[in-house]
Amino acid sequence: MSDDQAKRTESDEVTLGRIETEVALLMRLGEATRRATGSAEHRVLDRAAYVILRHLDATGPQNVSALAARLNLDGSTVTRQVSALQRDGLIARAPDPADGRGTVISPTPAGLHRMAAVQAARTRLYGDILADWSPTDRDTLATLLGRLNQALDSRTRRR
Amino acid sequence: MSDDQAKRTESDEVTLGRIETEVALLMRLGEATRRATGSAEHRVLDRAAYVILRHLDATGPQNVSALAARLNLDGSTVTRQVSALQRDGLIARAPDPADGRGTVISPTPAGLHRMAAVQAARTRLYGDILADWSPTDRDTLATLLGRLNQALDSRTRRR
DNA sequence: GCATATAGCTGTATCGTACAGGTAATTCTG
DNA sequence: CAGAATTACCTGTACGATACAGCTATATGC
Incomplete structure (x- = not known):
């Protein structure tokens, strides 16, 4: 494996990690938002x-x-x-x-x-x-x- | 308001709707995925x-x-x-x-x-x-x- | 025409969460 | 500095969303 390929693979790994993180966060925030918005229209x-x-x-x-x-x-x-x-x-x-x-x-x-x-x-x-x-x-x-x-x-x- | 602006506004509205839909979907799918993946490592x-x-x-x-x-x-x-x-x-x-x-x-x-x-x-x-x-x-x-x-x-x- | 599958319902259990109220420790205030 | 207010955490209780198991009624396949 060339250095170049190694670097690309690594950065892809990082990107996947970011996606994992962000999706997890979004689920959490989405829940919180839904709950908070609840007062008026979601109740x-x-x-x-x-x-x-x-x-x-x-x-x-x-x-x-x-x-x-x-x-x-x-x-x-x-x-x-x-x-x-x-x-x-x-x-x-x-x-x-x-x-x-x-x-x-x-x-x-x-x-x-x-x-x-x-x-x-x-x-x-x-x-x-x-x-x-x-x-x-x-x-x-x-x-x-x-x-x-x-x-x-x-x-x-x-x- | 010009036609052009009207069109842009409308398409923005549509885009926001899409985002709303997709986020809702993602939350649902994310839950399902988490539950399904549960068998092995999430339990x-x-x-x-x-x-x-x-x-x-x-x-x-x-x-x-x-x-x-x-x-x-x-x-x-x-x-x-x-x-x-x-x-x-x-x-x-x-x-x-x-x-x-x-x-x-x-x-x-x-x-x-x-x-x-x-x-x-x-x-x-x-x-x-x-x-x-x-x-x-x-x-x-x-x-x-x-x-x-x-x-x-x-x-x-x-x- | 009987065996099996499917659609839906009900009982029960679990998980994640919130809110209310309690106790102990801290901080503020006169 | 003593009492009041606040804060940190815990516990009791309740609720919502969900799953799984088991039930009944209907359909379907051999």
């Missing part, structure tokens, strides 16, 4: 509820199993989340016409509205936080995060 | 323990309050985590010589070793996941994540 829509509503909005009504598979959650977890959402009138259950065992979950208008409000609040938050970033940097961040997620997701599903 | 060191050990390693021995403040956690949470870590021999408590109320927490060699192992495993994971990324893209991701975290952090602390 009304906790984490899982938001994810489920987003997913329903993005990919249409579907049954519990499909949600669970897509969100990498246990079916029982989704069942409970969905029950809570139904209690709050944010989603509706309907018997699956094509499968007597299943129930199809769809967001109610109220659910979509609530979801959109949280989404807007978060988007505003990012706008605030990234106020001094160039559009290019923002765009690059969004793109690279997207690629990272795709890579992580396909890796998660592969095994 | 032995759960999330909070890892963060605490990393922080101790990075910034030296310190008391519970300092850890709590830095990690945005309640003191009681840190107390319990530290107790668990102590039970497992990964950190050591010593009375703070400068303050009779406090206890200084330091990582034990075993703790550092455990932490390094998890860190290495995760870094390897990222190396695996990002195998087909260019060094430039990896570096850019690390940098932008760092900037995002810094922005999030200072925002979190400001209020």
